[in-house]
Amino acid sequence: MAVITVFMITSFAEKSPVFSGKNNAISEDQAKNLNNSGNNSIPPPVKPAPEPKPESESSVEPENVTKPDPPDAKPETPTETESQGETESKPVPDPTDKSELENAVIPVKKPDPKPPVPVHPQVQEDRKKFVALTFDDGPDGKYTSAVMDILDEYKVKGTFFVVGQQAIKFPEVIQRMKNEGHSIGNHTFSHVNMPKQSIEEMKEQITKTDEAIKDATGETPTLFRAPYGSANAQVKETVSQMSKTLVPWSVDTRDWAGTSVAGMMGHLKKEISPGGIVLMHSFGGKNGDLNNTLQALPLIIEYLQNNGYTLVTTEVLLAAKG
Numbered sequence: 001m002a003v004i005t006v007f008m009i010t011s012f013a014e015k016s017p018v019f020s021g022k023n024n025a026i027s028e029d030q031a032k033n034l035n036n037s038g039n040n041s042i043p044p045p046v047k048p049a050p051e052p053k054p055e056s057e058s059s060v061e062p063e064n065v066t067k068p069d070p071p072d073a074k075p076e077t078p079t080e081t082e083s084q085g086e087t088e089s090k091p092v093p094d095p096t097d098k099s100e101l102e103n104a105v106i107p108v109k110k111p112d113p114k115p116p117v118p119v120h121p122q123v124q125e126d127r128k129k130f131v132a133l134t135f136d137d138g139p140d141g142k143y144t145s146a147v148m149d150i151l152d153e154y155k156v157k158g159t160f161f162v163v164g165q166q167a168i169k170f171p172e173v174i175q176r177m178k179n180e181g182h183s184i185g186n187h188t189f190s191h192v193n194m195p196k197q198s199i200e201e202m203k204e205q206i207t208k209t210d211e212a213i214k215d216a217t218g219e220t221p222t223l224f225r226a227p228y229g230s231a232n233a234q235v236k237e238t239v240s241q242m243s244k245t246l247v248p249w250s251v252d253t254r255d256w257a258g259t260s261v262a263g264m265m266g267h268l269k270k271e272i273s274p275g276g277i278v279l280m281h282s283f284g285g286k287n288g289d290l291n292n293t294l295q296a297l298p299l300i301i302e303y304l305q306n307n308g309y310t311l312v313t314t315e316v317l318l319a320a321k322g
């Protein structure tokens with residue numbers, strides 16, 4: 001339990017690889033597009049920047065290009081914390097009974113200063129297995145529905161972080177998300193780089209998107225994901241003030257960069273862990289092409305299910321982690 005909780009805390013804190021600049025390649029790549037569109041007007045949501053290095057379809061892209069840091073310590077060392085209390089307990093001789101020292105040692109029990117937090121074993125087990133699939137930048141008139149078709153085929157619920165200006169264009173796609181039980185999160189109105197906005201602009205981006213989603217579904221989203229995973233202290237504070245939960249990701253399939261299916265699977269297998277949040281897209285992508293995402297998605301779902309994971313919405317995953 002402690003291990004999982006620690007993992008989530010770090011996911012949302014400054015240590016998070018998502019927000020610490022570890023994935024700056026993503027932000028900067030896509031931020032170039034953003035800057036081309038100007039700050040005050042409403043730019044198109046995602047226009048992929050030209051990639052200097054075309055990716056081979058047959059090879060897994062090199063991990064080191066975007067992840068120069070070695071993987072952070074994985075939060076999968078339950079034995080450390082669990083055994084800590086026991087190893088510290090040692091026999092304490094009873095000074096009042098010197099004649100029977102051996103007998104006195106046994107009944108003396110060292111009091112446990114920190115009683116363990118009670119967690120139902122089943123809940124703990126479930127937490128270990130949860131993974132959320134997330135799809136950013138939609139809705140659109142093509143890929144978002146195709147993604148939902150695949151999710152429906154596997155009876156899996158996903159999470160869509162939608163861009164407000166797209167939500168206005170495709171309200172029926174948003175309505176389908178709701179009708180089929182997917183989570184819908186706020187991903188700004190025009191896919192802006194949040195740290196570059198004033199507080200007023202940030203609030204406007206979030207509010208206008210909330211309105212677009214509410215117009216389509218009748219509900220206001222509680223989840224927020226920052227475009228490019230770019231969030232500083234001011235962004236976090238503003239998002240929190242607006243009663244939203246900032247949602248990072250722990251697995252970047254890099255589908256936005258035109259990554260091959262094999263490459264996406266490679267990222268998934270390397271980075272997935274219990275409580276993981278997988279980043280994919282349902283609009284945008286390299287040259288507007290997300291066909292690899294559609295091809296990889298069934299394989300991703302099957303891989304996760306075959307490895308004992310339960311696919312849930314982000315809301316369910318976060319609720320289970322408490």
Ligand SMILES: [Zn+2]
Binds near residue numbers: 191226227228
């Ligand atoms: Zn995005």
